Amino acid sequence: MRLTRKRLCSFLIALYCLFSLYAAYHVFFGRSRRTPAVSLRGQRKGAAPARERRGRGRTPARRVSVLGAEQSTLGSEEWNPWEGDEKNEQQHRFKTSLQINKSAKGKPDLHVQIWSKAAIGLYLWEHIFEGLLDPTDVNAQWREGNSVVGRTYYSFITGPAVAPGYFSIDVNNVVLILNGREKTKVFYATQWLLYVQNLVQTQKLQHVAVVLLGNEHCNNEWINQFLKRNGGFVELLFIIYDSPWINGIDVFQWPLGVATYRNFPVVEASWSMLYNERPYLCNFLGTIYENSSRQALMNILKKYENDKLCWVSPREQWQPQETNESLKNYQDALLQSDLTLCPVGVNTECYRIYEACSYGSVPVVEDVMTAGSCGNTSVFHNAPLKLLKSMDAPFIFIKDWKELPAILEKEKTIILQEKIQRRKIFHGHFSSGENMVFGMAFFCLD
Template sequence: MRLTRRRLCSSAIALYCLFSLYAAYHVFFGRRRQAPATVVRGLRKGAAAARDRHGQAEQPPLEMEEWNPWEGDEKNEQQQRIKNRLQILNKSTKGKTHISVQIWSKAAIGLYLWEHIFEGLLDPTDVTAQWREGKSVVGRTHYSFITGPAVLPGYFTVDVNNVVLVLNGREKAKIFYATQWLLYVQNLVQIKKLEHLAVVLLGNEYCNNEWINPYLKRNGGFVELLFLVYDSPWVNDVDVFQWPLGVATYRNFPVVEVSWSLLHDERPYLCNFLGTVYENSSRQALMDILKQDGHDKLCWVSAREQWQPQETNESLRSYQEALLRSDLTLCPAGMNTECYRIYEACSSGSVPVVEDVMTTGSCGNTSVPRPTPLRLLKAMGAPFIFIQNWEELPAVLEKEKTLILQEKIERRKILLQWYQHFKSELKMKFTNIIESSFLTTNKP
């Protein structure tokens, strides 16, 4: 009896070993004879296309015939990773508050904010239209934008709680008009039609902006945030922030698209200056310097004695062409060091040569012994050529003559990339400030 049991056990073990060997053979060798069904389905279309081209089927690559015994596990792991990522994303956005902000633009710098920094579109595209509007989403903020002569206090429906008002406070007549808007908004706040207000202000070139002080929230007013053009000593990055002047959108300076020719074309002029030359100004000194060594023959220079606010189609084309055909753009200080020409040169790939001097007035940081201008641009690492005196210009131009085209192309790339980064950073900074302030004060 014991012998019979031993034989049965031995036979069972032998059968188990034979079955294991048979299974192993099929796992590691048998499956190679036929590709998995999923691979075969994938090959049929390719094989049919190959027959159409060559009259016979092409051999599939060897790698596609190999079977991966861990394929199922890898797919499951990949699906789980994707699922985990989606869960993390959902958790990060769950409960996030979105806000709607409307921008009322009653100054040309509003178009720089919307079209150049936010890269937003306007409908209609006609710049002479009485009413133009657009929409954009940045971060958690849904922006809408309105501008045009028909945008007047009390003549349009207010259906938002948060507003950014873009105003011009450069001179007395503009200040009067801006004040009417602020009084209108004040009434909306008092009757609970508006909750939050920020102002983007084209300030006075001498930084004399005292007129808006009573409207600031810190002084008992209702303006929570102020984005101010020029180097005002008020800038504290708490409730007052510096904002760039930008291009002259009031003269219809366009958004310049980066192209191959913008980067790579040879430019026939060393530099350019087209603008008003005031008597006994640094601009007059610049013109004298250019004439001394005949550099005015190598640069595109067109000076006028009186400022002309209105741009004709011909003068705009001439100015744009000068920027696009010059390696350098000379940027002498006017009423203020910051000028439209700086930003227009950046958009055209022409390096600004900036007169790095603080103009007269109340601008600059009074806590610094020798304040310097353009702190916003400098803080962002602007790749400009800064000079203290135009007597330094001849050396700059002589060096420029020694540069080969490839060196100029690389410099243009750096400038254009910096300018795009500058605008992108401003867009995110602006939105972060709006969200931080408006959403915080929304909480009970």
């Protein structure tokens, strides 16, 4: 019993660690590699080539730092939706990597399957776990991957063909990744939860965690009934955006990450990315909404003629899909700018923050609350973006775009060597996950 407890107690260290892999890139979020990366100029043709290059024969490197722990009694078996071994084995993982390990000695103690029905699942598996998927074709109906971390075996499935009742269930522990951003997505997500609920009730599944792309206004009441504390079966909920539900016990915040649905690739740091001078102080490529702070930003850039120093390409209408040309243009802007301007949209948190980090461009983030139910400044003094702030993300936070001219003037005085060190922070310290443990927890099951 003691051995089972130890084993299952360590298993719950894994949803925590998973996240730990966020970067600054993620958040933080760049990436350390064992082999030098090829030049991004040769890479930026779209997502597929980048993913393929990560492919065969590579061992992704990732260190995990555990910054905090919570203990909870959940059942007769220990379960942690993301980790796999005891503390003495964590030190071993610091020096090794998340990897597909078919030659691992001994049988894994735990098996966790990740069912991804939202694009954020690719961010989790490819950017955080640094896992591979077969086939590499992003349009495939069924894609899968696996990874052994310590003595925990993770398998990942995604694609349109992954549908309730149309695949076999051979695990006890599942992480379900869902999209709950709008009504149609909520309906689909609810069908999945009802399906999983039946599996739990018929004892085909034992432990369930959910990673949820929440509503941008944080209106997520629909999932409340499925939480274990309310009589449901979801033991852990990892939710995107500053939800007032986040308590560090059974509800944790999850990073938005990059726009994988628009084929934003896994970016590998190259010599030129880290060491070259960049021709632009800042960049902003995005939609300008009427009477928004983005309009104010454009006016300030023009007033101070900083639009000549920055790569600025506004558009009047949002475009949900990227072309190869528009994606390359956007990546070029990130790569060639020292700063990336990140005005708020529907929510303060946006993909641009994480995408800038992947190219070593410092996000200048508009730190203001948006409309809706997100955050609670009376309870959380660091809202919004409390997740990033709690991790001391090295971003520039501003309350008003009137502060921008002074920021750009200061940026002009920073020498290249300082900028190089700053980029290394993004692509080394933060990308390795040393300080990136966003609200995960330890769970010891009786």
